[in-house]
Amino acid sequence: MTAPSKQAYVPFVSVANMMKLVLYVGLERVLTDLCAEIEDDFRRWGEFDKTPRVASHSDVGVIELMPTSDGETYGFKYVNGHPGNMKNGLQTVTAFGLLADVQTGYPILVSEMTLLTALRTAATSAMAAKWLAPKNARVMALIGNGAQAEFQALAFKAICGIEEVRFYDIDPAATAKCLENLKGSGIRLIACATAEAAIEGAQIITTVTADKQYATILSDNMVGTGVHINGVGGDCPGKTELHRDILLRSSIFVEYPPQTRVEGEIQALDPDHPVTELWQVITGVAAGRTAAAEVTLFDSVGFAIEDFAALRYVHGKVAQTGFCEQLDMIADPDDPRDLFGMLLRSA
Amino acid sequence: MTAPSKQAYVPFVSVANMMKLVLYVGLERVLTDLCAEIEDDFRRWGEFDKTPRVASHSDVGVIELMPTSDGETYGFKYVNGHPGNMKNGLQTVTAFGLLADVQTGYPILVSEMTLLTALRTAATSAMAAKWLAPKNARVMALIGNGAQAEFQALAFKAICGIEEVRFYDIDPAATAKCLENLKGSGIRLIACATAEAAIEGAQIITTVTADKQYATILSDNMVGTGVHINGVGGDCPGKTELHRDILLRSSIFVEYPPQTRVEGEIQALDPDHPVTELWQVITGVAAGRTAAAEVTLFDSVGFAIEDFAALRYVHGKVAQTGFCEQLDMIADPDDPRDLFGMLLRSA
Known part of the structure; x- marks a missing residue:
């Protein structure tokens, strides 16, 4: 079995790496930076694809998807809200998110967003x-x-x-x-x-x-x-x-x-x-x-644009600091039409 | 810095592990199993939260989120469709997906879905x-x-x-x-x-x-x-x-x-x-x-219910075979209200 191609990998910011990143930059500095990034994106509000988040409600909470795009980069966040979680020792809100290249649809970042949501x-x-x-x-x-x-x-x-x-x-x-x-x-x-x-x-x-x-x-x-x-x-x-x-x-x-x-x-x-x-x-x-x-x-x-701004900030910081792992998440055969052959040859 | 708790981890099925799983079970058997799983879920159509997928269109393609829930388990897929990708050596369609527990909102599976989408x-x-x-x-x-x-x-x-x-x-x-x-x-x-x-x-x-x-x-x-x-x-x-x-x-x-x-x-x-x-x-x-x-x-x-059925099938097979990694994706402090303290103490 040959190793996955470079295209197969997506940088992933784990909780541990997000904590390292925030402490490395400094907590107040991260908050100030995020404020500036979000403000920049609010200034160009008209450039974004906007839609209310897609919520799935239950008796005990909600699970939501929050997508947006500025035409160059697409982002979304998965986030839950479960007020009863706390008494069971769980977080009320947990989240993760993704950025992708609009030109190809390929993900360019997956990140924890429980901490990042709190920050943004x-x-x-x-x-x-x-x-x-x-x-x-x-x-x-x-x-x-x-x-x-x-x-x-x-x-x-x-x-x-x-x-x-x-x-x-x-x-x-x-x-x-x-x-x-x-x-x-x-x-x-x-x-x-x-x-x-x-x-x-x-x-x-x-x-x-x-x-x-x-x-x-x-x-x-x-x-x-x-x-x-x-x-x-x-x-x-x-x-x-x-x-x-x-x-x-x-x-x-x-x-x-x-x-x-x-x-x-x-x-x-x-x-x-x-x-x-x-x-x-x-x-x-x-x-x-x-x-x-x-x-x-x-x-x-x-709103989704806040998460978008936060993910783009993290994407930039990760590129500078390397605080990430690589996820083998994208099936990427040598011949893009030969997904089946890649599977067969992996044997 | 203490190690993340067990709650922090989400099983992740990489492309390499999906290929291992499919070849282990057998390709025709996986297709037959998926057919049965999807049919079972179509039989209980009324139990699902249904919504058209949320699409973000551009000149060159589309990026979509496809959520559904049966009240116990929530699932969604991220998928793109970029017909022009092939000539640049990229897949037209790539995808990944997630299952979560509706009771807590915590993810229970993240999986590649480029291969899984082709199969389903x-x-x-x-x-x-x-x-x-x-x-x-x-x-x-x-x-x-x-x-x-x-x-x-x-x-x-x-x-x-x-x-x-x-x-x-x-x-x-x-x-x-x-x-x-x-x-x-x-x-x-x-x-x-x-x-x-x-x-x-x-x-x-x-x-x-x-x-x-x-x-x-x-x-x-x-x-x-x-x-x-x-x-x-x-x-x-x-x-x-x-x-x-x-x-x-x-x-x-x-x-x-x-x-x-x-x-x-x-x-x-x-x-x-x-x-x-x-x-x-x-x-x-x-x-x-x-x-x-x-x-x-x-x-x-x-439709999202097909992906839901496929993810649930993979979830079950991964539990049996262990073809997965563990992602540190959920911030899980000892005291759920103390997200900030977890960050501070990680220094």
């Missing part, structure tokens, strides 16, 4: 806040202290200049974990006993809880004028975090309306309730925050 | 012919002698009792390749100089060409009464093989109408032109062939 979600949140939050915001409330929490805190420090993060979770052990993990981060870390206490003095409120049900993490009276809400946890049908009254007095910014209207906080609103697309703010087509007293809401559900 | 496509074609072709069909014309051809020939031998295959391709080298590869197969192999000659005496006509354009591989006068046409190559918008007049006098059988109306031969017909779903024939809900003089057409485009 945090980078996207901070990017939105950079455009929408009050200038000189220095304090953020962080409600929901699970797997996403530290990434959010660090991204808001690195990208928005947040100096103090006020943590709240229904489970104090989750908060304690965050404080332990971030103790050397340079962020002022405050553990709070209630969501109300966490919000006190915060210019930015991030909600990132995992329950798959209509929850009210924030009620209307908790949200003062002028704050920016970064709503991350409401991200599938039936899963929201904010009371409807908050939405009604907020300026709402979204990634991709056809997806967000089904999955985001705005599923609680009329289908024609006005929202602004974030890429329009970044390109100057639409206004972001227009008044100090305005409540801005980034109704984040996660 | 041939098995599906032969399954359809088993239900639709004239009884005692012994001769098949095989027009288009590329990467799919030998798999089709062998599947029709193993599953339908085809004894003679008559080959035609615009490139005689492709036909010569098929005759060489199949010389020990027990099939009577006839190379033909024209499509008309290939069709002579055939009860089954298989068309499996790759051009992405409206082509007329079969014109109306070439198709006599009573034959079964297995139309495999017409499988995306703008890519058809049969003259419209053939369609108008055929009983047409399809996999999943919402997909086939866009991608199959029937894209040339009115959107309400009557077709029968193959699963309905298998379950007895609808009739298959009802007269000896009837022209039956299986307008095959390939």
Whole structure:
């Protein structure tokens, strides 16, 4: 049996290699880089093939495919969301992704994306806040202290200049974990006993809880004028975090309306309730925050272009650092019509 | 750095391991097994989540994601179709796929599917012919002698009792390749100089060409009464093989109408032109062939449930044989909320 050809191999970034890569580049630097990459791709929004993700729902969770293409490179992510996983010792969200060459359809990268999704979600949140939050915001409330929490805190420090993060979770052990993990981060870390206490003095409120049900993490009276809400946890049908009254007095910014209207906080609103697309703010087509007293809401559900930007970033870094393995994933006979012969001759 | 947990690993079937597995089980046996597995899943059609595949088209080809779920297991395939690849020494179609546990969303198998797609496509074609072709069909014309051809020939031998295959391709080298590869197969192999000659005496006509354009591989006068046409190559918008007049006098059988109306031969017909779903024939809900003089057409485009059945088959065989590697693809911290801590401690 002859060895597979070079075409047969696809670079694969394992979890171990992703961790090596992130630590090699530096965590805050990766978040800042990802923010820049995602912003660049949001600036050229019109170049992308866009489609709402393809979701397969069950009683316990959802499995989604998120494809996009810029005409040169195609990318997709596989991602699940299973809020009940945690009590069984499993991740709520796991993911992997792929990039391929549009000219040939051949994959050029396969990568773990559980860590990368956490990083790109945090980078996207901070990017939105950079455009929408009050200038000189220095304090953020962080409600929901699970797997996403530290990434959010660090991204808001690195990208928005947040100096103090006020943590709240229904489970104090989750908060304690965050404080332990971030103790050397340079962020002022405050553990709070209630969501109300966490919000006190915060210019930015991030909600990132995992329950798959209509929850009210924030009620209307908790949200003062002028704050920016970064709503991350409401991200599938039936899963929201904010009371409807908050939405009604907020300026709402979204990634991709056809997806967000089904999955985001705005599923609680009329289908024609006005929202602004974030890429329009970044390109100057639409206004972001227009008044100090305005409540801005980034109704984040996660969109394929963010994963695309993250995968392209990893692809570039892997080319520089070699933090990957080679997967024998593409059947590549010498004569492309002779797939059968390749099989026979492998005997 | 501690080693990844057992949860982190996903079994991966490389091209090399797929070839080992197929040769270990035996090629005709794999085709017969796949036919049975696909038929079983077509019998329980109603249990599946079904959606047309998600296609990303470009000037030179298409990249598609094909998901489905039976409520217990989720599967999807990534597949491209790039007719121009061959002249650059690349495969027209490459693919890989995944199975996941619906309860947790965790992947349970990643597999090459270039070979597996060739096998399942041939098995599906032969399954359809088993239900639709004239009884005692012994001769098949095989027009288009590329990467799919030998798999089709062998599947029709193993599953339908085809004894003679008559080959035609615009490139005689492709036909010569098929005759060489199949010389020990027990099939009577006839190379033909024209499509008309290939069709002579055939009860089954298989068309499996790759051009992405409206082509007329079969014109109306070439198709006599009573034959079964297995139309495999017409499988995306703008890519058809049969003259419209053939369609108008055929009983047409399809996999999943919402997909086939866009991608199959029937894209040339009115959107309400009557077709029968193959699963309905298998379950007895609808009739298959009802007269000896009837022209039956299986307008095959390939559907996600076929890939699902094939992946489940491979999953079972890999569990028995161990023909796989383990990919470190799932970030799995000891405390599922502590993804960040896992990253920190990996330093």
